[in-house]
């Protein structure tokens with residue numbers, strides 16, 4: 583398997599989750615500005631959308647979109663999904679919320695004119711704030727870390743780097759997730775690759 587990534591962008595969530603699942607895979611760096619792949623070639627030939635992540639399976643099938651890749655991993659490593667009858671749907675519900683209401687606002691914020699940035703930041707903080715109670719003492723679905731945590735971690739960490747005033751529980755949450763061995767390993771691999 584090959585995961586196309588850009589260092590510390592949203593593909594980090596997939597990288598972390600695949601390590602947590604114990605998968606064996608290669609990571610291939612994409613330059614998001616030039617759309618060139620490490621070692622040569624146009625990334626558009628792998629993923630015409632031009633953004634990361636992309637997962638290429640061993641049989642050559644191509645899977646894109648964080649929600650799809652993270653759900654695919656959880657389906658193969660059920661200990662990563664929330665338990666209960668609705669567990670899989672709770673995961674998709676959370677991943678969709680993070681993708682559409684939280685993640686999407688970060689590139690919007692970065693490209694927005696100065697007078698519009700406060701509006702985008704306010705909406706970002708409102709939506710991520712809805713998850714603050716859930717992450718206060720553990721992870722999104724209790725004591726067990728999962729794909730939605732990997733995704734939320736990358737978004738919260740990105741917002742903290744932009745100096746957004748995140749609700750208090752997020753400082754502990756970011757530190758808690760970042761301390762996990764697989765997260766340290768993913769960060770090391772992305773920095774060194």
Ligand SMILES: N[C@@H](CCC(=O)N[C@@H](CS)C(=O)NCC(=O)O)C(=O)O
Pocket residue numbers: 588591592593614632633634635646647648649681689
């Ligand atoms: N809908 C996609 C969005 C992914 C996305 O926004 N990726 C960003 C990095 S976090 C990217 O590759 N941006 C490069 C670009 O838009 O040119 C998903 O959720 O997987």
